[in-house]
Amino acid sequence: xxxxxxxxxxYSIKGSRDPLGFQVVWQxxxxxxxxxLSTVSGSIKDFQILCLAYALKKELxxxxxxxxxxxxxxxxxxxxxxxKSYQKEGFNGVDKVRKLMSGNPASVRISSAIADQLLSxxxxxxxxxxxxxxxxEMRLTDMPEYSNVYIPKVLNNDAFLRQATLLSKKRDAQPxxxxxxxxxxxxxxxxxxxxxxxxxxIEKLLDDTCGKELLNQIDNNPDFRDLSxxxxxxxxxxxSSNSNFKAILGYIANTEKVICPLNRIFRYLQTKSYWKxxxxxxxxxxxxxxxxxxxxxxxxxxxxxxxxxxxxxxELVLGLVKRNEEVAARRNSxxxxxxxxxxxxxxxxxxxxxxEEYDPETQNDFNYFFSTFISLHKQLN
DNA sequence: GTCCTTTTCAGTCAGTCAAG
DNA sequence: CTTGACTGACTGAAAAGGAC
Numbered sequence: 001x002x003x004x005x006x007x008x009x010x011y012s013i014k015g016s017r018d019p020l021g022f023q024v025v026w027q028x029x030x031x032x033x034x035x036x037l038s039t040v041s042g043s044i045k046d047f048q049i050l051c052l053a054y055a056l057k058k059e060l061x062x063x064x065x066x067x068x069x070x071x072x073x074x075x076x077x078x079x080x081x082x083x084k085s086y087q088k089e090g091f092n093g094v095d096k097v098r099k100l101m102s103g104n105p106a107s108v109r110i111s112s113a114i115a116d117q118l119l120s121x122x123x124x125x126x127x128x129x130x131x132x133x134x135x136x137e138m139r140l141t142d143m144p145e146y147s148n149v150y151i152p153k154v155l156n157n158d159a160f161l162r163q164a165t166l167l168s169k170k171r172d173a174q175p176x177x178x179x180x181x182x183x184x185x186x187x188x189x190x191x192x193x194x195x196x197x198x199x200x201x202i203e204k205l206l207d208d209t210c211g212k213e214l215l216n217q218i219d220n221n222p223d224f225r226d227l228s229x230x231x232x233x234x235x236x237x238x239x240s241s242n243s244n245f246k247a248i249l250g251y252i253a254n255t256e257k258v259i260c261p262l263n264r265i266f267r268y269l270q271t272k273s274y275w276k277x278x279x280x281x282x283x284x285x286x287x288x289x290x291x292x293x294x295x296x297x298x299x300x301x302x303x304x305x306x307x308x309x310x311x312x313x314x315e316l317v318l319g320l321v322k323r324n325e326e327v328a329a330r331r332n333s334x335x336x337x338x339x340x341x342x343x344x345x346x347x348x349x350x351x352x353x354x355x356e357e358y359d360p361e362t363q364n365d366f367n368y369f370f371s372t373f374i375s376l377h378k379q380l381n
Numbered sequence: 382g383t384c385c386t387t388t389t390c391a392g393t394c395a396g397t398c399a400a401g
Numbered sequence: 402c403t404t405g406a407c408t409g410a411c412t413g414a415a416a417a418g419g420a421c
Contacts, residue, residue, distance in 0.1 A: 129389075
């Protein structure tokens with residue numbers, strides 16, 4: 001017999017993200033090599049827009065407090081510009097811009113009013129939310145090349161400077177209008193960087209913790225950019241003679257060898273609502289989705305996760321369920337599955353998946369910022 | 382200082398649409 | 402019809418702010 005009781009909203013399962021708390025694990029490993037990028041900070045044009053905005057802040061003497069609202073208006077201005085001049089490229093807010101521009105309007109309205117925002121929360125989902133932190137941490141604006149390139153850029157283009165000045169004077173939802181034809185005057189600002197601008201971006205966006213060893217290797221072997229995760233790590237390790245670099249690559253590969261199989265097994269468990277203990281114990285996927293790795297250098301968390309892969313199916317799943325329970329408890333939410341007398345009960349199915357052909361030695365789930373790095377490298381070359 | 386709340390940042394994943 | 406790529410919103414984690 002079952003009793004249906006009302007769920008405590010503070011103790012229900014929230015969201016579908018990261019049930020095993022792996023985000024911090026892979027991120028910490030990735031940060032050992034690529035210190036500032038995030039997985040979503042991958043567009044050169046977004047970085048260029050930030051560079052222009054900070055140059056305007058300085059030249060137009062925009063107060064710190066006014067900078068954020070100014071930036072949101074400026075982002076709108078540059079969004080319409082890039083849509084007009086670089087039709088094929090996407091960006092955050094492109095849907096809204098496309099809709100508005102499809103009617104070939106003579107001018108577009110810019111303001112911080114909800115109706116004019118590019119996204120439901122432009123500040124959070126646009127350039128401000130996704131790039132401001134990587135951008136300020138890499139200290140791009142401290143470089144003398146930055147001032148040499150961007151200050152003249154914003155000062156020497158009259159139409160641009162006039163338009164930006166106008167935007168800087170607006171307050172709250174007060175609208176400004178930009179004629180569509182005018183945008184061609186400054187669309188070149190978003191062209192692929194060359195000369196000093198390119199050098200500056202390479203120096204800062206493609207920085208690493210090993211004296212630019214990653215950049216040098218990719219420069220010397222551009223084909224590496226199209227390799228899969230483990231192939232890339234192998235190729236980099238083989239061709240480099242920098243021992244620190246190689247050690248970090250090894251650490252990243254070993255981390256993935258631990259968390260990827262565990263992630264796959266957890267997602268696989270989610271595909272059924274109930275598992276009998278003997279089903280778990282005899283399951284061929286849980287048994288075979290094990291990898292070989294070196295646990296040297298692992299912190300305590302990763303080490304204990306690694307141990308799970310050496311245990312029996314049942315013990316491994318027990319460990320995963322416990323890990324999820326701890327992660328959920330930290331978030332003040334309920335565990336996604338729990339053991340009952342004779343088996344495992346699954347309560348949350350979001351994110352469930354099963355790939356029969358999964359091979360823990362060659363396939364990966366987490367990217368350690370390599371894909372952002374490579375994407376930026378391709379955009380700059 | 383500690384503890385709790387609010388804000389900000391960043392990754393994941395669903396929805397959508399286009400190509401095969 | 403299936404697959405894949407892209408966009409955008411949601412939500413966890415961390416940082417910042419505030420009360421004591």
